[in-house]
Amino acid sequence: MGTCFGVRDALERAFAEQDPGTVTIWGELVHNPAVLARLRDAGFDSRAERARGGRPSRPRVLITAHGVSNRERARLEAQTEGLIDTTCPLVKKAHDVALELAAEGRHVVVIGRRGHVEVEGLLGDVPHGDAVASPSEVAHYPYPRLGVLCQTTTPPDEVAAVLREIRALNPSADVRFVDTVCAPTRDRQEALQELAGEVELAVVVGGRNSNNTAALAATLEKLGCRTVRVEGPDDLRVGDFVGVTRVGLTAGTSTLDATIDAVEARLRSMGA
Ligand code: SF4
Incomplete structure (x- = not known):
């Protein structure tokens, strides 16, 4: 569960940037509000996904792990001083x-x-x-x-x-x-088959607009396992766990290890 190599590499590249004040992130680097807040604090500007188009506000643009079309890449190249391309391979x-x-x-x-x-x-x-x-x-x-x-x-x-x-x-x-589902998605989906058979309820950690996080929850529900979706520990509600003796935990590919650890710690303290 949790961060895939594509998201990890994109984040490493972004946080290694020496001059974030010159960079517009073209969309959401990851669908994870905690990470987006950190990027903002580091000095990056970002263009909302729905508002992509037009000229970037800063001289350089960072393309997210989700990629863009070749046409859009060429347009951005022509309108900026350079691209930082973190498109997942x-x-x-x-x-x-x-x-x-x-x-x-x-x-x-x-x-x-x-x-x-x-x-x-x-x-x-x-x-x-x-x-x-x-x-x-x-x-x-x-x-x-x-x-x-x-x-x-x-x-x-x-x-x-x-x-x-x-x-x-x-x-x-x-x-x-041609099957282009990525290996990390496949692995996480397969792991759910096992998890769903072992627990009464599963907590799925990830951004509300994260596609793969939603897919994890949907698969668990299909397997007959009740789910609770949270973005972080503060979203956990004791009432959801009344009478539950075994809880599972999984997370989308854009969820940081630190967030998963914090949710796990809160779950354990609630259990105690
Ligand atoms: S979910 Fe798959 S395709 Fe998307 S960034 Fe991660 S490894 Fe790459």
Whole structure:
């Protein structure tokens, strides 16, 4: 559980920056309010995810681990004195896949959340594409060739369900699927299978707008395990744990070890 290498590397790069006063972070470096506050205190400016576009306010721009489209990268390069690119290599790999599928003349379908910055970046690279988060969002696509890939943090069982529906609603299409779910997401999702069988309730630590944190909670609920989502120890409420004898703990890939430790300590003191 907890921070993946992509987020860790992005944070290390940001906190190693010698001159944060010259840098605009293009979106949220991680979907974690505690980390965002630290970055602000360090002197970085940041552009809200929904307000990306236009000229950056400072001479340099830091691209987050979620990545941007090649078009957006080129635009930012032209409008700034330099980019600090912390795009996760596994997100880069997904971009390469999207470009390859588009080059084969396929309509690109990303299994992921429409509007999420990673998905916007992936779709920004291809001439035409769609994003679908669940089987109910799948449509018949009027293209003979489809290329399907995943937002890196999509739970594998959701990918399987959406892919089945894409094939069912597009029976005559030539569908090529490339699995771009990242290894840390896969590992954390697999660990939940074990956890859900062992506890009565699981605490999921992570930012409220963190996609993978939401996915962890959704998987636990699907497995029949009650969940409580918190951003930190202060969100824990004793009332949620009345009558509960075994509690599990997991955390999204953007949750710092220090936050997880603080939640664990509070849980233990509540248990005592
Ligand atoms: S969740 Fe996966 S793709 Fe995203 S930053 Fe972490 S390792 Fe990279």
